[in-house]
Amino acid sequence: MPALIKTRMRDAFIVAVTERMAADPSLIFLSADFGSPKLDILAQRFPERFINVGIAEQNLINVAAGLALEGHAVVAYAIAPFLTMRCYEQVRVNLCLLSQVRPMNVTLAGVGAGYSYDVSGPTHQALEDLSIMRVLPNLGVYSPADSATARVLAQQLLPETGIRYLRMDGKELPDVAEAPTVAELRQGFRFLRRGQGVTLVATGYMVHKALEAADLLAQQQGVQAAVIDIMALSPLDGQALGAALAGCPAVLSLEEGFVGKGGLDAALREILWPVAGQTRFKGLGLPHHYRFDIGGRDSLLAAVGLGPEQIAGQAVALLAP
């Protein structure tokens, strides 16, 4: 079992990047004036390959594109909503479009998935990113649930040609499992628990809530819920996931992003559509409006129906005849 030590994904990711920078002299780290204690270590060790472009996400992406065209591997690091939405067209044109014609290696590392920045309010919360990044061609979209996954993603992705967005949590979290295998990363998902009756398919922080809900279902209802951790929304092996869900009577998707707007639930609907008559499905996520209530993250989630008890209740309702 993984240790219950809580760590920050960004630190695990940056440590892995630092190790990679030692092996790959072409790797350059760009930050839009966003830091971390581990980043200080990286910057001290590789001062020539750490560049703070300032609070300028559009230029962050453009400079990353120019460096990548010249053969550099690049990590571009910023707060998730700004990394995805302030410079969306730069990502679209200079990374997604251009990388279809010329080889480029750029990793967009965003911090602040969902309600991570709980007391900062909606400006600093990434609520739309899963939907809007998933629609872009030639872009990998990764949504790790823990530091072990973020570390392995860095190790796997940084040496590869391609463009990808990593949506990392802002809070300290325990690992949900041992690090995923390469095969699991390639298919984009992994089972954390096998079960019967209902499968909770979650991504990011909601994986933690899904595991809590599964515990409640086991204790209170005697239902052994399966839990799947979606590590990549793109590329996600729909065939493999469809096969994994075959015969499952009820599937609940869980995402810390607007629900019904093209994120995880949409990906699952596409996969489950062929078996719509046999599998009941419900997508759970954030309601489609901005919220200004201040509070801890779990209280914010409970306020929108995403607490573990509420998730367990939704599962029971979905299973009801």
Add this chain to the structure above:
Amino acid sequence: MRTAVPCVVAQASGTRVQAGSEGGRRIRVHRPEGRVPGFRNDVPMMTLAELQAKARWVWQQTLLIHKRAPETRVASSLSPVEALVCLYYGDILRFSPKEPLWEGRDRLIVSKGHGSIALYPILADLGFFPLSELEQVCRPGSFLGGIPDPVIPGYETVNGSLGHGLGVGCGMALALQRRHSSNRVWVLVGDGELHEGAVWEAIMFAGHHRLGNLTLIVDNNSRCMLNDTACVVTLAPLAEKLKAFGWRVEECDGHDLAALHPRLSAIGREPAGQPVALIANTIKGHGVPSLEASPISHVLSVPAGEIDRLLAGDYAGAH
């Protein structure tokens, strides 16, 4: 010069420029011998008169492309003709038509993509792709569209969505600087494009990092899409603004090759400790009276009959 290429398009201009066929001052002042082995430009030394003839040929070809493909943005494409001719025929850019992404090339980013239809005949003439492709612009199956895409041999990046080129150029310049390359990055923008905020993020970045291998050419044709730039949102004083951001700034008539070529050539030759901007003062729709006269020339097409009259030489104002 590939004047021997048999092509209807090339012959339509009627200008076959023979290298060395005219007397006068040789404008080639620079061969980067000893800097980059395998300099691959296959362009003979030209006199100023030859360069002027080439500019006129490009201007004519741009109008002919527009006649066949009225969707093209002709007004915006006529203002940077001389700057592009200087770069490609004036021994400034290093390039390799048969290997467009040759490592030893200088990088030119045509950020004002839709305003660079004039580059199509240049790239074709130099052998990046066959001259016959110029007949196909905007037609099904052609790779030459109304707004150039990076699938065109000779184009570096995505163009036409405005405000991207200088930031990408900063990344390229930084990479070239890091590996002590003598190659330069040139970025061509329109003045209206300077309304995009991302350009100023890049201007700040280039100044801060002293990207002396980066040159910004502002095709200062003074017009946006719907009106004169000064009436939309003024850029004045542009030179002073760029200087304040740490750039060296030069300014000249962007249609006068005698003034423009020495400036560009010197910028390409001399190492600089800071990024350099050349403000080329131009006329949008240069040489086409109906375009020159209209503040909305950007969206205007030129009727075929007017193009025929212009190519027959009725208009004395051009070149």
